[in-house]
Amino acid sequence: MPGIAVIGLQWGDEAKGKIVDILTDQSDVVVRYQGGANAGHTVVFGGEQYKLSLIPSGIFRYDVQSVIAGGVVIDPEALFKEIDSLTARGVRIDKNLMISDRAHLIFPWHKIEDRILDNVNGHEAIGTTMRGIGPCYQDKVSRSLAIRVGDMFKSEFKYRIEYITGMKNRRFDGLVCNLDKSMHLEGLDAELDAKHIIDEYTVYAERMRPYVCDTTNYLLDAVDMDKRILFEGAQGSLLDIDHGTFPFVTSSNSSGVGISSGSGVPPQFIKKILGVVKAYSTRVGGGPFPTEQDNEIGKLIRTRGKEYGTVTKRPRRCGWFDAVAVRYAARLGGVDTISLMLLDVLSGFDILRICTSYNINGRVFDHFPSQTEDLRLAIPNYETLPGWEEDISNVQIYEDLPSNAKYYIQRISELVGKKVEIISVGPDREKTIYINS
Ligand code: GDP
Ligand code: IMO
Ligand code: MG
DSSP: OOOEEESSHHHHHHHHHHHHHHHHTSSEEEEOOSEEEETOOOEETTTTTEEEEESOTTSSSOOOSEEOOOTTOOOOHHHHHHHHHHHHHTTTTTEEEEEETTEEEOHHHHHHHHHTTTTSSSSOOEEEEESHHHHHHHHOOOOOOOOOOGGGGGGHHHHHHHHHHHHHHHHHHHHHSSSTSSOTTTTOOOOOOOHHHHHHHHHHHHHGGGGGEEEEHHHHHHHHTTTTTEEEEOSOGGGGGTTTTSSSOOOOOSTHHHHHHHHOOOGGGGGEEEEEEEESSEEEESSOTTTOOHHHHHHHHHHHOBBBBBOOOOOOOOOOOHHHHHHHHHTTTTTEEEEEEGGGGTTOSSSSEEEEEETTTTEESSOOSSSHHHHOOOEEEEEEEEOOSOOOOOOSSSGGGGGHHHHHHHHHHHHTTSSSEEEEEBBTTTTTEOOOO
């Protein structure tokens, strides 16, 4: 059975990294196929915490091949920072990492554009991670100013950087002089030095060379050889560029629909899709969030769940579980089963709420609206459930959970329409409950 995929069903940070790390045990290959260093996946084992942005969460097992596929956008600076920090902590990274020659490269101009462009909307900012993700995908789609990993080894590489730097500098001049002075662009140096970038990227190219190959071909061979491939989604389905809460989304297909396009592996080889959800909801950055609790409840969830961005350290917006949104994401992603994460965070609440439908302009909606304006108007209809007092972080088997926790899990499963297969009650690998029935 070659392919298993792990995707987030909310707005990211559902604890995908933990699930991927656990499943790596039963895999030959682990693949990141979209997004970039906007992702922050946390893996905890043996009391040690690791944060991964570009490197697949399978990297901790040396006999498993980690692959960064063509749909990922790669910032070499972030890549080598991550490799160096993992290596310094004893993680071996050499032949067990492959990087696609088709992946697109992030350059300093993308990070500058990210800062400028998220300020030009004139209304609510997307609140991007400022990692240059959107501008890099923009150049990829419009083609003329894009540079891929494979281009680093071609004779025209330096000339391309020089040429694009000139174009981008002129563009920045235009953008910056049109900006409102009140916008937060302090410290932004929108003037690029081509020579400096060429020098930097020439060094990156040589460091990257041993990892670079045609990963699509490698993965198609792996499928032929019946290897077990694990696909690691980044971000969450509601941040999908086509199916999420546009424009408050990321710039890739972060729902289930992106697995094949990003990796090159045809859909029929992906035999199982695991949808990862938190037992509540969080969101970083702007955009509508119907079940948000901008109050003491939200603060309590944030404190207990340590809900601060893995990449940007921003406080995450917190709220109740939204079954309308998750049901949509689960159907869109063709999800087979659910991994319900951070359930331990909900211990100690008298009552818990699950959103079962929305009221929009006086009408009841049980499906997720396609228009952000409608979602912004949505007033959640909640089902109220009894909470539980007990600390559940040491529970190992489902039967030992408090009955109200079991009821909460059951309702989530019924409302989302998918079986819950895994329950997580702590960050560590060991703090995981499997439901086998
Ligand atoms: P990802 O981006 O989807 O991989 O998720 P993040 O790593 O950004 O955020 C998930 C956070 O929750 C991390 O800090 C994890 O260590 C932590 N975590 C994972 N599972 C659990 C759990 O069951 N309980 C608690 N309390 N924390 C968890
Ligand atoms: P993981 O993989 C949560 C959010 C940003 C912003 C929007 C666009 O850790 O779940 P971008 O920099 O991608 O252009 O920002 O998407 N975002 C994430 N939120 N988890 C992530 O990744 C995210 N990656 C991007 O906060 O709202
Ligand atoms: Mg994260």
